[in-house]
Amino acid sequence: MNVLIVLVTFFLMEGITWLTHKYVMHGFLWTLHRDHHDKSHTGTMERNDYFFLIFAIPAIGMMFYGSLHGFNYWFYIGLGITLYGLAYFLVHDIFIHQRIRIFRNTKSPYLLGIRRAHKQHHKHTGKEEGECFGFLWVPVKYFRMYMKKV
Template structure:
């Protein structure tokens, strides 16, 4: 298959996943599956694992399914689609779980304009503890206002 098309599908999938993260977060996590997501906003548990992590697992299963379809069903687009979802999942994990929430004590000293903006936007999101009245549901691409001082 043409490498340019493969790369475009990979990049397009990665970018589309930011939209999916925003949509899922706003309308599903803060909607009918709030019961799964709310432990992420209310740290009233002693476990390192949160029910909210099930969303991450869901997208991992989608990615793995696409790899299987590529390998065993001859669905050539399964590879760039699966890799795009996987790459977004890795970026999300690095930014959200490691950088912002410090689930692993890494990347604590990142202090550039992008890091500050993403942290500020996520802090504003977590300011709202309830299901409604939230803001800033994206992860990697947040509104420009959060990058201003």
């Protein structure tokens, strides 16, 4: 049952991420997200990186609370959120934005589709008119464009 809670939470996070990205990051917290689009930051860190803390603190709180109560469902919900955050870091920061220069030459249609959709998202430098707010699942057209090449 605990594994199911982690998996369901992980997959539900994609919808939560889409909503948060579109309505919070491109909404009232655009001031934190803007430098991720317009590259106005200097150095390796962006104001956008504060979202790591904004999302990690509740997950850590859930795991802590759940651990105090016999590792109940709160712990496993927090674990699912944390695992999604780890996937986000690996795919978004390392693979897509190449903060660590590895996995540059993939042939995976799935990874190439995610990278292309993210580039499409970043072609809009303002907070309006964005597209592709998802992370692990993006419109099928981005996967199809690479399926033909395999």
